[in-house]
Amino acid sequence: MVIEFLDERSRQILYAVVQSYISKPDPVGSRFVTKKYSFGFSPATVRNIMADLEDLGFLSQPHTSAGRVPTDKGYRFYVDSIMGVREAGGFDSEWGDFVRQFAKKLENIRNDVNNMFWEVTNSLSMMSNYIGVVTPPRAEKTIFNRIDFIRYKEDKVVAILLTEEGVIKNKIIGVDPRLTQDDLNRIADYLNTEYSGQTIDEIKNLLVKKAYREKALWDKLIAKAIKIYEQAISFTEDDVYVSGLYDVMNLPDFSDISKIREISKAIKDKHIILKLLDELSDSEGVHVFIGKENPVEEMKNLSVVASTYKEKERPMGVIALIGPTRMDYSKAIYMVDTIAKCISRTFD
Amino acid sequence: MVIEFLDERSRQILYAVVQSYISKPDPVGSRFVTKKYSFGFSPATVRNIMADLEDLGFLSQPHTSAGRVPTDKGYRFYVDSIMGVREAGGFDSEWGDFVRQFAKKLENIRNDVNNMFWEVTNSLSMMSNYIGVVTPPRAEKTIFNRIDFIRYKEDKVVAILLTEEGVIKNKIIGVDPRLTQDDLNRIADYLNTEYSGQTIDEIKNLLVKKAYREKALWDKLIAKAIKIYEQAISFTEDDVYVSGLYDVMNLPDFSDISKIREISKAIKDKHIILKLLDELSDSEGVHVFIGKENPVEEMKNLSVVASTYKEKERPMGVIALIGPTRMDYSKAIYMVDTIAKCISRTFD
DNA sequence: TATTAGCACTCTCATGCTGAGAGTGCTAAT
DNA sequence: ATTAGCACTCTCAGCATGAGAGTGCTAATA
Numbered sequence: 059m060v061i062e063f064l065d066e067r068s069r070q071i072l073y074a075v076v077q078s079y080i081s082k083p084d085p086v087g088s089r090f091v092t093k094k095y096s097f098g099f100s101p102a103t104v105r106n107i108m109a110d111l112e113d114l115g116f117l118s119q120p121h122t123s124a125g126r127v128p129t130d131k132g133y134r135f136y137v138d139s140i141m142g143v144r145e146a147g148g149f150d151s152e153w154g155d156f157v158r159q160f161a162k163k164l165e166n167i168r169n170d171v172n173n174m175f176w177e178v179t180n181s182l183s184m185m186s187n188y189i190g191v192v193t194p195p196r197a198e199k200t201i202f203n204r205i206d207f208i209r210y211k212e213d214k215v216v217a218i219l220l221t222e223e224g225v226i227k228n229k230i231i232g233v234d235p236r237l238t239q240d241d242l243n244r245i246a247d248y249l250n251t252e253y254s255g256q257t258i259d260e261i262k263n264l265l266v267k268k269a270y271r272e273k274a275l276w277d278k279l280i281a282k283a284i285k286i287y288e289q290a291i292s293f294t295e296d297d298v299y300v301s302g303l304y305d306v307m308n309l310p311d312f313s314d315i316s317k318i319r320e321i322s323k324a325i326k327d328k329h330i331i332l333k334l335l336d337e338l339s340d341s342e343g344v345h346v347f348i349g350k351e352n353p354v355e356e357m358k359n360l361s362v363v364a365s366t367y368k369e370k371e372r373p374m375g376v377i378a379l380i381g382p383t384r385m386d387y388s389k390a391i392y393m394v395d396t397i398a399k400c401i402s403r404t405f406d
Numbered sequence: 407m408v409i410e411f412l413d414e415r416s417r418q419i420l421y422a423v424v425q426s427y428i429s430k431p432d433p434v435g436s437r438f439v440t441k442k443y444s445f446g447f448s449p450a451t452v453r454n455i456m457a458d459l460e461d462l463g464f465l466s467q468p469h470t471s472a473g474r475v476p477t478d479k480g481y482r483f484y485v486d487s488i489m490g491v492r493e494a495g496g497f498d499s500e501w502g503d504f505v506r507q508f509a510k511k512l513e514n515i516r517n518d519v520n521n522m523f524w525e526v527t528n529s530l531s532m533m534s535n536y537i538g539v540v541t542p543p544r545a546e547k548t549i550f551n552r553i554d555f556i557r558y559k560e561d562k563v564v565a566i567l568l569t570e571e572g573v574i575k576n577k578i579i580g581v582d583p584r585l586t587q588d589d590l591n592r593i594a595d596y597l598n599t600e601y602s603g604q605t606i607d608e609i610k611n612l613l614v615k616k617a618y619r620e621k622a623l624w625d626k627l628i629a630k631a632i633k634i635y636e637q638a639i640s641f642t643e644d645d646v647y648v649s650g651l652y653d654v655m656n657l658p659d660f661s662d663i664s665k666i667r668e669i670s671k672a673i674k675d676k677h678i679i680l681k682l683l684d685e686l687s688d689s690e691g692v693h694v695f696i697g698k699e700n701p702v703e704e705m706k707n708l709s710v711v712a713s714t715y716k717e718k719e720r721p722m723g724v725i726a727l728i729g730p731t732r733m734d735y736s737k738a739i740y741m742v743d744t745i746a747k748c749i750s751r752t753f754d
Numbered sequence: 755t756a757t758t759a760g761c762a763c764t765c766t767c768a769t770g771c772t773g774a775g776a777g778t779g780c781t782a783a784t
Numbered sequence: 785a786t787t788a789g790c791a792c793t794c795t796c797a798g799c800a801t802g803a804g805a806g807t808g809c810t811a812a813t814a
Binding site (some may be wrong): 099100101102103106121122123124 | 785786787788789792794795
Binding site for chain 1 (some may be wrong): 517518551552554556558562564566568572574576577578579580651652655656661662663666667670671674
């Protein structure tokens, strides 16, 4: 991450503006900067530098004679420099305490994955006052543990799919009523002994290939197995956990009703969020999208801080914070990063 | 439901005010009433009557020289009279069409109960522009179909609980690692043959009694069965389905940010809603809470229209609409009632 | 006696004006 | 290269104004 040009002084002032604005959303003026952060310069000098920063696109003025406000580009510069510091290791925090508590809590609900993700999402949003988002492990990447079929009504069967991660999915599927429970068990046994330990995705491919290669010779039961399995794993409507709209309303950034509408709209449709976070699902580390950088139209006025969590080095899902561009990036990045690591550790 | 005193004229005018205000939230004045609804009276007469209605508590003025606005009591009177008409059968609607569509849709997702409830909630909120709420069948009232245990890891077992309604709950529980899968099957068999067809609640009681009565002689395995079963059915954190906050924001009633905060707060904590709707869960027909009538503090400025849905005459859960007191009660009541009936029919 | 026309009164809301406050940009001095 | 000084610009709160809407009361009317 290259911290572009900008001499020492300009940088200092840019940081001052960003930090001040993050902590209180008032446009910041030259006099204020010299007072609050005692560099050696006079307001006039600061004014000149600010004018330069504005020309370069890092700051902007709401109107002549208001102070300066950071632009998306300004935030970007700030964030890049934070990330630099962070990677150099000089980044530890007042929140260490809560993290320990959180980790303990996680351990307790490890078993109930659904519950666990809710807990994570809520904690995220409550602690940050931004919107917390967690995507569960993508079905295709989870590792198949076993499947079982339980007869339900005459022609209905409940398929229970267990993954190594402890995710359980179930679905009622219709089947040929002539299949006995014994048949169902045989099918389950076949799938379990043959495929346990591989990812859902791999299995899907293997089954398709197999069905194609041995088309003619195919045992009828196994043919059925494939069909049923395919029905059973079409669970894929991965849910997204989102929480914190209420808390976000208390931020001054959303004191305007139309802003709230905007953000509600953005998070209402979970597909939008999924679309955004999916792009990250194979990458590592913390990612930050600031305002316009956001690939999703609905979020051009918001910022997203996201990171993947992993199980044994395979990225599984994403956790993220969504907030105003005037976000406390330092805090958000720390939280997202730490919690992602917590989860990863819990999964191993 | 007694439509108290109030002579014909007063009633007409009250209805006029309520209806006008519901369709557009502007205080309604005497002149307007005489123009829009051509009764035979002059504005002056209407003014006198309005003054009376205000004394009686049915109307109020935002300030001298604004028009009148209905009070909670005013809405209550209006709603009671609607309900009267409805019971007399003279209440059918422009929404008959959508209802047919909706019923068809329901049939298709009958199998996936979770999905079905989401669908209902969303439809409710989308069609009404209010907040749709559905509570799933209360666990205790559902009928036990069968339970199964699947070994998961050394000391962990997944319990799968099926109810007659098609609700599936699953939970990972810890067990004595010495229990073999055979043992587990025996336990499941025992529970399934013994208790299938009774409600979760009844079974709980029976088990407790039995354990108490035959304490000493008790087969170890059955003792385990009880323990496991008790763990397995402690699923009871019944979820509530809520949707429509975004749509409600577009109502003029919530153009003020603090109003939105209020309503968000009210629906954020689902326990609040549960508390409210639980009171209805044994009753029949449509219930309306208007503003202050609401037993829950957080909803003193909102109205709730709710009805229970049933399976074979046993009330199962509640569906409801939450909106401003300035609600289109006629529409809301019709929707809630009809959809509740739809669901009941689907369950039979 | 019940209704209504007429009118004075009240309150809101949009508009426009004003002065204080904050912050800028430019110029000239250091 | 920096800074003091100053004129300029823009916002915002406060205040006055007048139009508009709607009321309550009184006196006239059917």
